[in-house]
Amino acid sequence: MTAAPDPDDARRTEELYGPLTESLRRLVDVTIRSDADEPDVVRARQLIEEAAELLGSHVHPDPYPVRRTVDGRFLTWGNVAIGLRNAIAPPLKVRRVENGRVTTDLVLGAAYEGPVGHVHGGVCALILDHILGATAHRPDAPAFTGTLTVRYVAPTRLGALRAEAWVDREEGIKTFAAGRITDANGTVTVEAEGIFIRPRVRGG
Amino acid sequence: MTAAPDPDDARRTEELYGPLTESLRRLVDVTIRSDADEPDVVRARQLIEEAAELLGSHVHPDPYPVRRTVDGRFLTWGNVAIGLRNAIAPPLKVRRVENGRVTTDLVLGAAYEGPVGHVHGGVCALILDHILGATAHRPDAPAFTGTLTVRYVAPTRLGALRAEAWVDREEGIKTFAAGRITDANGTVTVEAEGIFIRPRVRGG
Incomplete structure (x- = not known):
């Protein structure tokens, strides 16, 4: 360090x-x-x-x-x-809103492409992993992903998108988070659930 | 086009x-x-x-x-x-081996970091999404991710890694694939399962 x-x-x-x-x-x-x-x-x-x-x-x-x-x-x-x-x-510019909810607006271009004209499914997973994890982060204790499940419910076209996440519940060091990606029309294209682990701090 | x-x-x-x-x-x-x-x-x-x-x-x-x-x-x-x-x-350089199995060796540096010294969980998800999907791709019909579940079983340090995937079973247009990331010591760090959809070709 x-x-x-x-x-x-x-x-x-x-x-x-x-x-x-x-x-x-x-x-x-x-x-x-x-x-x-x-x-x-x-x-x-x-x-x-x-x-x-x-x-x-x-x-x-x-x-x-x-x-x-x-x-x-x-x-x-x-x-x-x-x-x-x-x-x-x-x-990603992650904004914290009320009740531990986090949100980010972004525009994805050619560099994030998978299928022609669409965001790579793995990039959607990366964004959701990060933003769901952000609900569990604390200033002194970053959270690590335990499990992430991503459901692709509609094609995600390149362009303007919003990702949001919220805490479903917490159990000890585990945060159960959920979230989604919506396109410029407000259509939900990808949904996710994840379990994030906040390791106990040294001596904690 | x-x-x-x-x-x-x-x-x-x-x-x-x-x-x-x-x-x-x-x-x-x-x-x-x-x-x-x-x-x-x-x-x-x-x-x-x-x-x-x-x-x-x-x-x-x-x-x-x-x-x-x-x-x-x-x-x-x-x-x-x-x-x-x-x-x-x-x-990623995806190699096809026997029985529809695919594998890729890669080295990830600073640009793929999440937690200090470690690969971002979302990058692991991106790699697994791609390589699991590759088991379902056909020359005339790319596959789209339906669902992806990723389990982080050990920390993935930056450096040399291998990702592999295989087909568990196929049902019509759905391919059920599984895969994992292993580190240079052969330790499995991330496991994944996914359902990939191969849309019917035009007129098909």
């Missing part, structure tokens, strides 16, 4: 790497959809290699983990679902 | 965009782990923007879908799990 970063340092890092990662998300998208000529593709690859060399000149040896700032905030920059610095992450 | 590409054109496109996307995967990884100074990060962003402009000079208006070549091969370049041109995809 490295030292907890100063909150101001953390904010500066976010202001620096947030826009970088947004640009990178656009690059991931156009790499899939591009019809550019060979010289442009070859040149684009050189630029990508050059960017990777600059960023790779100083790297953390390990995957960049969740870190906690000195004011106690968790930094989940690398997380594949919500990570500010992870171009794979849409990223 | 655009015209089916010539197999030679398809191969040239793969030879051009495959290495580009591999470079992009490395860039996604170092963007998460970088500790570079501000001027290097700012310059890297400029290079990324420049690459996106080159590739974006000619793009398909729609998400780049599965296409079929004139020799009947499917091109799943954009697929989020297996897409040659999708930097989000590890990409």
Whole structure:
């Protein structure tokens, strides 16, 4: 565990790497959809290699983990679902509403495709795993998935979507959560139930 | 639906965009782990923007879908799990072994992280959804997920993993598949069962 970063340092890092990662998300998208000529593709690859060399000149040896700032905030920059610095992450912006309910609005493009024009079923599962799990997270105790069941009730087209989750019940360290994905018309396309485990804290 | 590409054109496109996307995967990884100074990060962003402009000079208006070549091969370049041109995809390389069994070996780094040092539970679900579904795919009839149940039986550390799946039974258009993820020690970390639907072909 490295030292907890100063909150101001953390904010500066976010202001620096947030826009970088947004640009990178656009690059991931156009790499899939591009019809550019060979010289442009070859040149684009050189630029990508050059960017990777600059960023790779100083790297953390390990995957960049969740870190906690000195004011106690968790930094989940690398997380594949919500990570500010992870171009794979849409990223999900999880909002907590009343009664432990959580919700996120997102727009998924070409990079999340499975069947033609549709979100990959596994991406729906990833989103639901994360958002159902978020109902069980506590500031000092992240929750791990025990079991996840996902039912695909209608096709999920690429585009604007909402995911929501809520707690059905809690039993000791187990949270029983449920949730769903709805499309822009309000049609439920995927439903999920999951059991999430919050390991006891050290000494707890 | 655009015209089916010539197999030679398809191969040239793969030879051009495959290495580009591999470079992009490395860039996604170092963007998460970088500790570079501000001027290097700012310059890297400029290079990324420049690459996106080159590739974006000619793009398909729609998400780049599965296409079929004139020799009947499917091109799943954009697929989020297996897409040659999708930097989000590890990409999975699905091998078919005996009796409809499928398997894939993969190495997951920082970009697939959830809990510190571990693969995000939703990424495990994505991989299992794809590989279980692959048991039900037929050249002329892709399968869609009906239901997927995932049990997390041990932590999945980032690193080398194997995913495998097999058909339990088939009933009409439904394939009942099962599968699992094992780590480098051979420990099963995640198990899954799924029902996949193969829609009847046109006129079928």
